[in-house]
Amino acid sequence: MLANTADGGAPPPVAAATSGGSMEPYGSSKWPDPDPPRPHYLPAVPRPPDPPPTREPIKHSSIAAIVFLLGILGLVCAGAYFSGELQQFLSGSSATQSQPARPGLVPFGQRQDPLPGLEEADAPLGTPAPLNRTSGSYKFLAVKEDGTPLAYSPCRPIHYVVNSDLAPPSWQPLVDEAIRRASVATGLRFIYDGPTSEVPSTNRSGYQPDRYGDRWAPVLIAWSTPEQVPRLTGQTVGLGGSSSIGLSNGYKAYVTGTVSLDAPQFAGIVDTSSGEEVGVAVIMHELGHLLGLDHVDDPRQLMFGEASWVREYAAGDRTGLAQLGMGPCSKDF
Numbered sequence: 001m002l003a004n005t006a007d008g009g010a011p012p013p014v015a016a017a018t019s020g021g022s023m024e025p026y027g028s029s030k031w032p033d034p035d036p037p038r039p040h041y042l043p044a045v046p047r048p049p050d051p052p053p054t055r056e057p058i059k060h061s062s063i064a065a066i067v068f069l070l071g072i073l074g075l076v077c078a079g080a081y082f083s084g085e086l087q088q089f090l091s092g093s094s095a096t097q098s099q100p101a102r103p104g105l106v107p108f109g110q111r112q113d114p115l116p117g118l119e120e121a122d123a124p125l126g127t128p129a130p131l132n133r134t135s136g137s138y139k140f141l142a143v144k145e146d147g148t149p150l151a152y153s154p155c156r157p158i159h160y161v162v163n164s165d166l167a168p169p170s171w172q173p174l175v176d177e178a179i180r181r182a183s184v185a186t187g188l189r190f191i192y193d194g195p196t197s198e199v200p201s202t203n204r205s206g207y208q209p210d211r212y213g214d215r216w217a218p219v220l221i222a223w224s225t226p227e228q229v230p231r232l233t234g235q236t237v238g239l240g241g242s243s244s245i246g247l248s249n250g251y252k253a254y255v256t257g258t259v260s261l262d263a264p265q266f267a268g269i270v271d272t273s274s275g276e277e278v279g280v281a282v283i284m285h286e287l288g289h290l291l292g293l294d295h296v297d298d299p300r301q302l303m304f305g306e307a308s309w310v311r312e313y314a315a316g317d318r319t320g321l322a323q324l325g326m327g328p329c330s331k332d333f
């Protein structure tokens, strides 16, 4: 689908689709899980790092959904590799190029991607906060051929919706604060579009015009259950990841994603002393994944994948997030 390059128009999104015509979702069994659940997040006990955790750690994991495209075999994705299924996927993409579908010329309702360029400005909407000090203690979920990380376009806002049906009553200031800190660290601009009834799905479409209009679906932040999101089973308290598009000119960017939070576990966390602070940190950690950060082995970082006392983005997290806020812009998707 959507693989026309002959008309000289804006390079259309290429194969940003599964068989269902939507982006490969995070967590799909189609791609190897890049990040098995790991212990994560103890309830807040501010203290130096030496004593080992005394409480049962809450496991945590991230998922990155990467849509691989023809010609980007150099792309590196944490834990993902080119399987036989991918080869089929690539072959399928190639075959569909004989049926070009230029996004802008396909009647609304038949397109599988939105009209390109919506809200894309000529320059980044913000800049990352200055770094007091840099650190190499960060890792990206995916790096492009040129060595820069796969990221959201900084020239358009990241819209998000929240399904708070299962959230604790105090959810909104927690999300607001986590989003604010992620925005400061990256310079990326976020816009809250309000509540949604959408629940996380392993095959979430990146384009849902019936629900969200003719645009990329907003980022979904949802309190959920292991029944809805099997990967939340056990001690995993949250999941975060994004899906990307690639254009025929080589441009790649994340376009939407999901943060899923285990509602019962999250309620238990928030219901402790300093619990809301920990809740913010959990959401910030998942937003780190959403924006493109992988786990690191450094327990001083918020993106450490195991039990942690860290409550704020640390130097390594910030160094990585600053780079994720300075990705390239494009009006072609």
Ligand SMILES: [Zn+2]
Pocket: 060, 061, 062, 285, 289, 295, 305
């Ligand atoms: Zn994580």
